[in-house]
Amino acid sequence: MADEATDVVVCSVRELDASGACGFAIGTGDWPLRGLVLRDATGIVQAYVDRCPHAGHPLALKDHDFLTPDRAFIKCSSHGALFERDTGICVAGPCPGRTLRRLQVRVDGEDVRIAPPV
Numbered sequence: 475m476a477d478e479a480t481d482v483v484v485c486s487v488r489e490l491d492a493s494g495a496c497g498f499a500i501g502t503g504d505w506p507l508r509g510l511v512l513r514d515a516t517g518i519v520q521a522y523v524d525r526c527p528h529a530g531h532p533l534a535l536k537d538h539d540f541l542t543p544d545r546a547f548i549k550c551s552s553h554g555a556l557f558e559r560d561t562g563i564c565v566a567g568p569c570p571g572r573t574l575r576r577l578q579v580r581v582d583g584e585d586v587r588i589a590p591p592v
């Protein structure tokens with residue numbers, strides 16, 4: 475569960491519904507925490523670190539371009555890995571069975587909030 479005292483607003487629920495997934499960066503300098511959030515049809519929000527377990531690349535080559543065209547899977551644009559939305563498990567591509575790293579997330583009204591790992 476995200477901690478209200480330390481978590482950070484990364485996007486709004488309205489943005490998620492419009493785009494399907496939103497990317498974010500928390501922190502500054504050369505190595506901010508980069509991640510993505512997405513919401514399913516039942517309203518459950520998931521968040522993952524934006525780093526592919528295959529070769530460590532960011533998943534999207536364009537801003538917020540994390541999903542397949544039908545929005546059924548999270549994709550990696552580098553070599554085509556596909557990940558389940560609700561588990562982050564790779565189901566196709568070069569790293570089957572490996573997973574995206576999950577982040578703690580909560581929804582507070584319209585705000586989607588992430589607890590940065592310590």
Ligand code: FES
Nearest residue numbers: 526528529550553
């Ligand atoms: S870095 Fe993601 S599939 Fe290769």
